[in-house]
Structure formats: structure tokens, C-alpha cells
Amino acid sequence: MMIPFKKGAALLAPMVGITNRAFRTLIDELGAPDWYWTEMASAEAFVAKARYEESYTDAGPCPQKTSIQLFARSSEAVAQACRLLAERTPNERPAGVDLNFGCSAPNIRRMGAGSALSSDPDKAAAFVEAARTTWPWTLSAKLRMGEMGDYSELLSFCMRLCNAGVDFLTIHPRLDSQKFRRKPHWDIIGALSRDLPVPVVGNGDITSPELFKSILDQEHPYALMIGREAVRRPWIFTLLPRRSEQSEQSEQSEQSELSEPSKVTGDVDIDLRAVGLRFIELASQCLPAAFQLESARRFFSYFCDNVSFAQYLKVKLSRTSTLTEMARDFRSYFDEVPTDLIVKPENRSDLDSLPS
Ligand SMILES: Cc1cc2nc3c(=O)[nH]c(=O)nc-3n(C[C@H](O)[C@H](O)[C@H](O)COP(=O)(O)O)c2cc1C
Structure with a gap:
């Protein structure tokens, strides 16, 4: 195969x-x-x-x-x-x-x-x-x-x-x-x-x-x-x-010889609010109603690591009881902290160290 x-x-x-x-x-x-x-x-x-x-x-x-x-x-x-x-x-x-x-x-x-x-x-x-x-x-x-x-x-x-x-x-x-x-x-x-x-x-x-x-x-x-x-x-x-x-x-090539990323987005800034709201929209379209909120909670428990007040936002979103409330609170976070709205795709402050 x-x-x-x-x-x-x-x-x-x-x-x-x-x-x-x-x-x-x-x-x-x-x-x-x-x-x-x-x-x-x-x-x-x-x-x-x-x-x-x-x-x-x-x-x-x-x-x-x-x-x-x-x-x-x-x-x-x-x-x-x-x-x-x-x-x-x-x-x-x-x-x-x-x-x-x-x-x-x-x-x-x-x-x-x-x-x-x-x-x-x-x-x-x-x-x-x-x-x-x-x-x-x-x-x-x-x-x-x-x-x-x-x-x-x-x-x-x-x-x-x-x-x-x-x-x-x-x-x-x-x-x-x-x-x-x-x-x-x-x-x-x-x-x-x-x-x-x-x-x-x-x-x-x-x-x-x-x-x-x-x-x-x-x-x-x-x-x-x-x-x-x-x-x-x-x-x-x-x-x-x-x-x-x-x-x-190259059959002989043992090294992985990696090329540059095939689809370069390194220069394209990411709008965190747009990505989060898109996930909420997809959850409502693609998942059974019983799973939508829980799946969005799990998603945001990681995705919120991109913002400065991650814990605050995670707790706030975890307390919402509908996707509409979640979308409202997620959107309003960026009114409170507008400097968090846009990130460079490659930026992560807490990257793991390379293997020794
Ligand atoms: C929330 C969560 C759910 C997971 N569910 C599964 C699963 O259904 N099947 C599986 O084989 N591994 C599951 N894993 C393990 C991941 O596939 C992966 O092996 C693990 O997270 C390590 O990879 P990472 O460090 O890149 O996250 C899960 C991990 C997490 C964090």
C-alpha cells in the first residue's frame, strides 16, 4: 500500500x-x-x-x-x-x-x-x-x-x-x-x-x-x-x-531536504477575532446542537493562548451558555484590548526549546 x-x-x-x-x-x-x-x-x-x-x-x-x-x-x-x-x-x-x-x-x-x-x-x-x-x-x-x-x-x-x-x-x-x-x-x-x-x-x-x-x-x-x-x-x-x-x-536522499512552506502566509497578519468567530459559525453549521458549545469551549481553551489576558478570556467564554453569548464575549474582548486583535502568524512567545 x-x-x-x-x-x-x-x-x-x-x-x-x-x-x-x-x-x-x-x-x-x-x-x-x-x-x-x-x-x-x-x-x-x-x-x-x-x-x-x-x-x-x-x-x-x-x-x-x-x-x-x-x-x-x-x-x-x-x-x-x-x-x-x-x-x-x-x-x-x-x-x-x-x-x-x-x-x-x-x-x-x-x-x-x-x-x-x-x-x-x-x-x-x-x-x-x-x-x-x-x-x-x-x-x-x-x-x-x-x-x-x-x-x-x-x-x-x-x-x-x-x-x-x-x-x-x-x-x-x-x-x-x-x-x-x-x-x-x-x-x-x-x-x-x-x-x-x-x-x-x-x-x-x-x-x-x-x-x-x-x-x-x-x-x-x-x-x-x-x-x-x-x-x-x-x-x-x-x-x-x-x-x-x-x-x-532523489532515492538516495536520507535528509529530509525541506523546502520553504508551500503556501507562504508569513507576511499575512492574522485577525484573531475573525478566526474565532469563524470557528463559532462553523460549529453551528457542522456539528449537532448537543456538541456545539462544548466543542467551542475546547477550541477556545487553546486558541485564547494567543491573547494577552488568556486566562481571563477562557474563563469568560467558559461561562457562556450559548454560541451567541460566546461570540458576543469573544468579540467584545477585542474592544477591551484592541492591541491583541492582529498577530503575526509565526509569533509565539513561549515556544519550546529545540531537542538536545
Ligand atoms: C483534547 C485532546 C484530545 C485528544 N484526543 C485524542 C484522540 O481522540 N485520539 C488519539 O489518538 N489521541 C488523542 N489525543 C492525543 C493527540 O492526538 C496527540 O497525540 C497529543 O496531543 C500530543 O500531540 P501534541 O503535543 O502535538 O498535542 C488528544 C489530545 C488532546 C489534547
Whole structure:
């Protein structure tokens, strides 16, 4: 199976309550990544046609470069969910399915799904094999480093997934229990990229074009995935260097040889008020009413980091009870602090340091 994005690609991470159709549309409008993930959806609930599952598994606006992420308790549900996705019309069918072996939320682990599978390689491999029986297109899995961080165990787990049929793997190199504490172990991405027979996508704490390039150059993952920073700066994909066509053709090239960003917006100022209000509009258009407010709250809990009085604005927006009130309060913030209205897309005062 061909990997559907180029070496050095920049990908949007799956994030519950955030990477729904509304957010992916905003990202697409501001400067698209090379591939999208949906938020994770329960295979069992999707198969049972539970309420809202069509929304969780909506692959729009770019189904041809979107993977739907599934978490599951049983391989039967994985196979059935993949069959239902495969039977969709080409316009609605996602281009990929991704299996979640990394979520360590207690409710997901308790049901034996997400990162609970990282200590059960037989079951995880059975999920991949089950998906392969009904899903002929791109198939991937996303995981952390496991419970203990033992490299040979992690490698052997990943090898099982490769042998079972994944096309690529995404690694967020932290322990299952670590949440977002400590720095990610980027060297593990480098080691797995060397040792595995499939491409490895690296993920974790990428907050700037410099860091993006530095990890590609030092660890040589096939591609990198960005999560939270894409919510803070939904235009970030326009700032990232992409691999040049020339180095794409060079078989010998081990270096990523990145070109300048394909769509340069570095000189175009960002109107924060317009971006925030556009998200609210998209939430009201693209999401079921029950999700709109919560999704907007989650979005603004990151997006407000762009303004001087971030905490003040987050609290204010979290207290609103309709999208209309939220839009009103968000708009009025810029009347109070007009100097916050416009930002340079590349500006972030609190960028992480480069990996040593
Ligand atoms: C709010 C939130 C929701 C998340 N939901 C998912 C999910 O549904 N599936 C998944 O595999 N990872 C999920 N993650 C993890 C991200 O995909 C990513 O691995 C993690 O945030 C590290 O990347 P980052 O530092 O670029 O954000 C979530 C992370 C956050 C912050």
C-alpha cells in the first residue's frame, strides 16, 4: 500500500471534542495539513448506529485525505465498523482508518480499549487483522510508548502490528501513564523509524516550524503530526517547510531536504477575532446542537493562548451558555484590548526549546 502523504508531511492529530468537521474545515480554510484525523469514535457504538456516531465518523470536508480513528473492545466490532465505512459512497468514505492503541483515559482503558491494548499485543494484532478483512485502503495505528517504556517490548509490539497489516504507525513517545508530563522521547521516534519496516509518524509537543524541521532532520521520521499547537494556531500548517519535489525524486536522499512552506502566509497578519468567530459559525453549521458549545469551549481553551489576558478570556467564554453569548464575549474582548486583535502568524512567545 502506498503511503498517502509525502515524506516530511505535516499531519493534524486526532483530538476528542476538537478535530470534528467544524475544526477541520477551519484548518482547511486557513492552510491545510497533508492529512487529517477525526476524533476517536467507538467502533461498537458506530456499529450499533448509536446517536451522533455519524457525526463522529463524518470524514468531511476532505474525506480523500482523512483517517477516521476507531477505538474498540472487540475485533468483531473493528471488522464491522470498517465494513460500514468501506460501504459508504466514495464522496463520504474516509481515505483511511486508524486504530487507537494510545488513549489512556480511565473510561477507555477500563473497557479494554485504547492504551489497555498496548500490553496485549495478541489482541491489538487481532484488531489490525480484523480491520484488514473489510478495509482495503490505508490502515494505521496510533500509540504511545507502552506502560514501562521498554524499547524491545515496544519494538516487538509495533512489529506485531506491522505483520498484521498496518501501512504506517504514529508514535507519541511518552509512557501510557504520562499524559503530557515530561518531554516526549523523540529519540524513540528515531529508533523506531530505523527499526520498523513501515513508515513512522512522530508526534508530541511540536510547537514551531523550527522544532518541526529539527525533529525531521535529527530523527528522520517519515512525517510529523501536530495536535494542540494546531488548535492554538490553526494556520500553523502554512508555516511548515515541506519536502521539495527535487528531494522527493532523489532515492538516495536520507535528509529530509525541506523546502520553504508551500503556501507562504508569513507576511499575512492574522485577525484573531475573525478566526474565532469563524470557528463559532462553523460549529453551528457542522456539528449537532448537543456538541456545539462544548466543542467551542475546547477550541477556545487553546486558541485564547494567543491573547494577552488568556486566562481571563477562557474563563469568560467558559461561562457562556450559548454560541451567541460566546461570540458576543469573544468579540467584545477585542474592544477591551484592541492591541491583541492582529498577530503575526509565526509569533509565539513561549515556544519550546529545540531537542538536545
Ligand atoms: C483534547 C485532546 C484530545 C485528544 N484526543 C485524542 C484522540 O481522540 N485520539 C488519539 O489518538 N489521541 C488523542 N489525543 C492525543 C493527540 O492526538 C496527540 O497525540 C497529543 O496531543 C500530543 O500531540 P501534541 O503535543 O502535538 O498535542 C488528544 C489530545 C488532546 C489534547
